[in-house]
Amino acid sequence: MFQKVLIANRGEIAVRIVRALRESGIASVAVYSDADRASLAVQMADEAAYLGPSAASESYLSIAKIINAARVHGAEAIHPGYGFLSENAEFAEACETAGIVFIGPPAAAIRQMGSKTAARKLAIAAGAPVVPGSESAIENAEHAKKTALRLGYPVLLKASAGGGGKGMRRVDREADLEAAIRDASSEALRAFQNGEVYLEKLVLEPRHIEIQVLGDRHGHMIHLGERECSIQRRHQKVIEECPSPVMTEHPELRERMGEAALRIARAANYSNAGTIEFLVDRDRNFYFLEMNTRLQVEHPVTELVTGMDLVQWQLRIAEGEALTVRQEDVRWSGSAMECRIYSEDPEQQFLPSPGLITRLREPAGPGVRLDSGVYQGWTVPLDYDPLLAKLAAWGPSREAAIARMRRAILEYEIGGIRTNRAFFAEIMDDEAFRAGELSTAFLEEFMGRRRVLEPTGEMEAVAALAAVLGRRAPSAQSSLGLTSRWLESGRESLLR
Ligand code: MV4
Numbered sequence: 001m002f003q004k005v006l007i008a009n010r011g012e013i014a015v016r017i018v019r020a021l022r023e024s025g026i027a028s029v030a031v032y033s034d035a036d037r038a039s040l041a042v043q044m045a046d047e048a049a050y051l052g053p054s055a056a057s058e059s060y061l062s063i064a065k066i067i068n069a070a071r072v073h074g075a076e077a078i079h080p081g082y083g084f085l086s087e088n089a090e091f092a093e094a095c096e097t098a099g100i101v102f103i104g105p106p107a108a109a110i111r112q113m114g115s116k117t118a119a120r121k122l123a124i125a126a127g128a129p130v131v132p133g134s135e136s137a138i139e140n141a142e143h144a145k146k147t148a149l150r151l152g153y154p155v156l157l158k159a160s161a162g163g164g165g166k167g168m169r170r171v172d173r174e175a176d177l178e179a180a181i182r183d184a185s186s187e188a189l190r191a192f193q194n195g196e197v198y199l200e201k202l203v204l205e206p207r208h209i210e211i212q213v214l215g216d217r218h219g220h221m222i223h224l225g226e227r228e229c230s231i232q233r234r235h236q237k238v239i240e241e242c243p244s245p246v247m248t249e250h251p252e253l254r255e256r257m258g259e260a261a262l263r264i265a266r267a268a269n270y271s272n273a274g275t276i277e278f279l280v281d282r283d284r285n286f287y288f289l290e291m292n293t294r295l296q297v298e299h300p301v302t303e304l305v306t307g308m309d310l311v312q313w314q315l316r317i318a319e320g321e322a323l324t325v326r327q328e329d330v331r332w333s334g335s336a337m338e339c340r341i342y343s344e345d346p347e348q349q350f351l352p353s354p355g356l357i358t359r360l361r362e363p364a365g366p367g368v369r370l371d372s373g374v375y376q377g378w379t380v381p382l383d384y385d386p387l388l389a390k391l392a393a394w395g396p397s398r399e400a401a402i403a404r405m406r407r408a409i410l411e412y413e414i415g416g417i418r419t420n421r422a423f424f425a426e427i428m429d430d431e432a433f434r435a436g437e438l439s440t441a442f443l444e445e446f447m448g449r450r451r452v453l454e455p456t457g458e459m460e461a462v463a464a465l466a467a468v469l470g471r472r473a474p475s476a477q478s479s480l481g482l483t484s485r486w487l488e489s490g491r492e493s494l495l496r
Helices: 011-023 040-044 063-073 089-097 107-114 116-125 141-151 174-192 245-249 251-267 299-306 310-318 398-411 421-428 442-449 457-472 474-479 484-495
Strands: 004-007 027-033 047-052 077-079 155-159 169-171 197-201 207-215 221-233 236-242 272-280 286-292 335-342 359-361 368-372 387-395 413-415
Touching (some): 004 011, 011 027, 011 040, 011 310, 011 368, 011 387, 027 040, 107 116, 107 286, 116 197, 116 251, 116 286, 141 174, 141 197, 169 174, 174 197, 207 245, 207 251, 207 286, 221 245, 221 299, 221 442, 236 299, 245 251, 251 272, 251 286, 272 310, 299 310, 299 335, 299 368, 299 387, 335 398, 368 398, 387 398
Parallel strands (some): 027 047
Antiparallel strands (some): 155 197, 207 221, 236 335, 272 286, 335 387, 359 413, 368 387
């Protein structure tokens, strides 16, 4: 068993990992930058190591500083969390060279999945479905035209080194193809120092569904089912859930996608926790998209439904333990969803809203889990991702989970900064959402049908009154037809 582990991350995920370590009797070392001196993770961990200036390049992204901190503090292993160095094959190798265990997959698997064209080839070789597309990178305009004609328009240009939507271009007709290739290629070159692009058939209004896999270092691999992540904005996930409403209606889809995910992970000689992303079209055809070789932000919904602690398993697997859970032991119970609470203003094009948290009341109670990285008096820095916390709710059914989520959102109060908290209450009340009619187009359509009134001073006074009423009778809020902006400004004028 490890005695001490360093957490190469910050925010809520660092806190999540401190908790798992403490439960296992392992000492934790948090790391911090100037902006994070007083972070919750630093306060909660057994030890803390200063990395440097707030800029991530000089702190959380510095391989040398992090390896050095692990050496100085005597940590035998490093958990990278998500983002930062978590999918950096060189970091995984540097850990190994320093005699430190990297809590994650082998460096070779990280590297292979980092190339989207290599990952696609691997999936094809493993017999998993991929979106129809070019065999490899586009060589010239003629090659692109021939391929697009075979696929049929619309097509999608993607960067080989990409991910997260950068360097992606939709092309609807041949006349636009050459210019789009130039655009996508130069964007990819700037972003990834690699201008290679390839073509795929465009899947219209897909669902984004991913499969969680877990493998040990002895060749055992299981999947823990799916998470539906279709509700996203600009490739940033906003709500995730397990099970996917489509799987509840078609359970055989889970089995087929789970098997495809296992074939891909095995072909990559994968171990530890990983996620295989798929697109699912309206006819429930599924296609491999990419593999994320890390613990994901949204892992709590899988934990709530399977009862398995993914971070604990990551630690055991990294220690060389064998998986004791067989595929037939995995059971899915009830329904869970997660809302990502960001310090951003939904009424100002989701602009970041950093600053001092002057008031905080956190939701709790049956079926509610809050993974938070903040406290009252903490100043949210502008330097990093604006994720404050992840609010998750579990219920015996999707309806029950939605009811709990709605209740928890109304309990949650964050003062001093703008957050997207109340925005989620509106989504929970949305008919299409409640019906489980999800696709990656959901949020844009939702924003379109949402009534947004810019409140005047008078309206704010009404909202303040309504917020008071709402505390006594939450139903008064919806019967007054209040938008989240009204409620939020009402609450804030009360907190001032
Ligand atoms: C697609 C697609 C439709 N057809 N590929 C976006 C990010 C990158 N990881 C892959 N993405 C997509 N690839 C084909 N052939 C639609 C998307 C996409 C998307 C995928 C997952 C989650 C959200 C998305 C939002 C817009 C587009």
